[in-house]
Amino acid sequence: MNLIWQAYLRNHGAIIQNGCVVGFGDNAAELESARSATVLSDLSHFGLIHFSGEDAQSFLQGQLSCDVKQVNASAALYGGYCNPKGRLLASFLIWSKGIGNGGGYVMQLPAVVRPGIQKRLAMYVLRAKVKLADASDDLVCLGVAGDDAEALVRKNLGEVPASRLGVIHSEFVSIIRLAQNRFELAIVPEKAPAIWEGLSRDAVPVGAPCWDWLEIKAGIPIITPATQEQFVPQMANLEAIGGVSFQKGCYPGQEIVARSQYLGKIKRRMYLANIRPGISDSQVEAGDELFGDMGEQSIGMVVNASPSPDGGFHVLAVIQTSSVEAAAVRWKSLAGPSLEIAPLPYSLS
Template sequence: MNLIWQAYLRNRGAIIQDGRVVDYGHNAAELESTRSATVVSDLSHFGLIQFSGEDAQSFLQGQLSCDVNQVNASAALYGGYCNPKGRLLASFLIWSQSSSNGGGYVMQLPAELGLGIQKRLAMYVLRAKVKLGDTSDIQIRLGVAGDDAEALVRKNLGQIPASRLGVIQGESASIIRLAQNRFELVVAPEKAPAIWEGLSKDAIPVGASCWDWLEIKAGIPIITPATQEQFVPQMANLEAIGGVSFQKGCYPGQEIVARSQYLGKIKRRMYLANIRPRVSENPVEAGDELFGADMGEQSIGMVVNASPSPDGGFDVLAVIQTSSVEAAVVHWKSLAGPSLEVTPLPYPLS
C-alpha cells in the first residue's frame, strides 16, 4: 500500500493491517451499509502488474485465457492465468491505460500473488519487447458501490462508462464499470485525497471485507494462495463472466481448457452459498473442503472465497461437484459440519 495514502486513510479512521483496510471501527455496521447504502472502499489489497512495450499485447495473448485483443482504452476484461495442466494460478481484471499513465496493460489481482505471478510471466518474455513492473503503489484504486454509485461517480468525475466492464480514461481518474451499481476508480496518488473527500460526503467508507462480499455476491472468483492450481477456469465460472476465449490461439493449459469445454460436461462448478458455522468453530476460509453424503469421506468441493454476510454466517463462492449439489446436502469441512444454503448466481451457466 502506498505509504502516504495509508497515512491519509489512517487519519480518517481506517484500521489497516498488512496493507488491507480492516474497517473504520464499525465492522458490522459497515457490512450492513454495504447491503443497503452507497459505500466507498480502498482497494489496495489488490496488486497491479503493468505490461508495457510494443509486444505487450501479443505476449499477453499467448499467456492468458481471455482475448486480450478485446482489451482497449474503453473496455476491460476478466481473465485467468493457468499452469500447463489448465489449473488457475490467478484470476484477474485487466485493462489498458493511457500513455499519460505509462501506457500498456494493467493486471489487477490479489496483492499476495502479484510478485510470484510477475516473476513467472517474466520467465516467458524471452526476446519479446515487453517490460513488467509492479505499479501497485503508483495508482490508488477506489471502489464505489450502491444504488447511488452511478450518480455519485458522475457527480465527482463528470462521466461514467455506459456498459459493464466499460472504461473511461479521464483526467482525474480512469473509471471502470464493474456492474450496474459498482465502479472502480484508478487514481493518481496526488489526486486521490480530493476524490476520496468528495465521495465520502455521500458514501460510507467501508473495509476490504465489504468489497470482498460484493465480489462474492457478483459471482466473481478471486484465486488466492489457498486455491492456486485447484480449478480449471470453467470450474470457477470464468467463461461465464467473459474470462475465457475459445476462439483465440494457444496459451498455457489451453488444450485442457478446450477439452473440458468440448469433450465432456464440467463435473464441478462454482456456486454461491451461505454457511453458518457454530459459535465454537473457526471462520469459513478459502481452501476449506466440502463434503456430501453421496461421496462419504471424499471431498466434493472447495471454498473459493468467503466473507461475513450481513444476514449472518458467511457468504461463499464454492466449487462443488454438480451431482452432489443435485443429490445431497453439502457440508462444510466434514459430513457433520454446517450445511450450505445454495442460492442463485447473478448470471447464467451454460
C-alpha cells in the same frame, strides 16, 4: 499500499493491517451498509502489474485465458492465468493503461499473489519487447457500490461508462464499470485524497471485507494462495463472466481448458452459498474442503469467503454438480454445517 495514501486513510479513521484496510471501526455496520447503502472502499488489498512495450499485447495474448485484443481504451476484461495443466494460478481484471506514463496494460490481482505471478510471467518474456513492473503504488484504486453509485461517480467525476466492463479515462482517473451499481476508480495518487473526500460525503467508507462480500455476491472468483492450481477456469465460472476465449490461440493449459469445454459436461461448478458455523467453529476460509454424498471423499472447495450481513459467511465454492442436485453439501466434514445454495447473478451454460 502507497505510504502517503496509507497515512491519509489512517488520518480518516481507517484501520490498516498488512497494507489492507480492514475497516473503519464498526465491521457489522459497514457490512450492513454494503447491503443497503452506497459504500466506498479502498482496494489496496489488490496489487497491480503494468505491462508495457510494443509486444505487450501479443505477449499477454499468448499467456492469458482471455482475448487481450478485446481490451482497449474503452473495455476491460476478467481473465485467468493457468499452469500447463489448465489449472488457475491467478484470476484478474485487466484494462488498458490510459493515465500516467507508459501505456500498455494494468492487471489487477490479489496483492499476496502479485509477486509470484509477476515473476512467473517475466520468465516467459524472452526476446519479446515487453516490460513488467509492480504498479501497486502508482495508482490508488477505489471501489464504489450501491444504488446511488452511478450518480455519485458522475457527480464527482463526470461521465461514466455505459456498459459492464466499460472504461472511461481522463487525465487523472480511469473509471471501470464492474456492474450496474459497482464501479472501480484507478486514480493517480496525488488526486486520490480529493476524490475520496468528495465521494465520502455521500458514501459510507468500508473495509476490504465488505468489498470482498460484494465480489462474492457478484460471483467473481478471486484465486488466492489457498486455491492456486485447484480449478480449471470453467470450474470457477470464468467463461461465464467473459474471462475465457475459445477462439483465440494457444496459452498455457489451453488444450485442457478447450477439452473441458467441448468433450463433456463440467462436473464441478462454482456456486454462491451461505454457511452458518457454530459459535465454537473457526471462520470459513478459502481452501476449506466440502463433503457430502461421496462419503469421506471431498466434493468441493471454498474459493472465497466473507462474513455476511445476513449472518454466517457468504462463499463462492466449487462443488460437484451432482452433490448440489442431491442437496448434500457440508462444510469441512460430513457432520459440518450445510451450505445454503443461492442463485448467481449470471447464468451457466
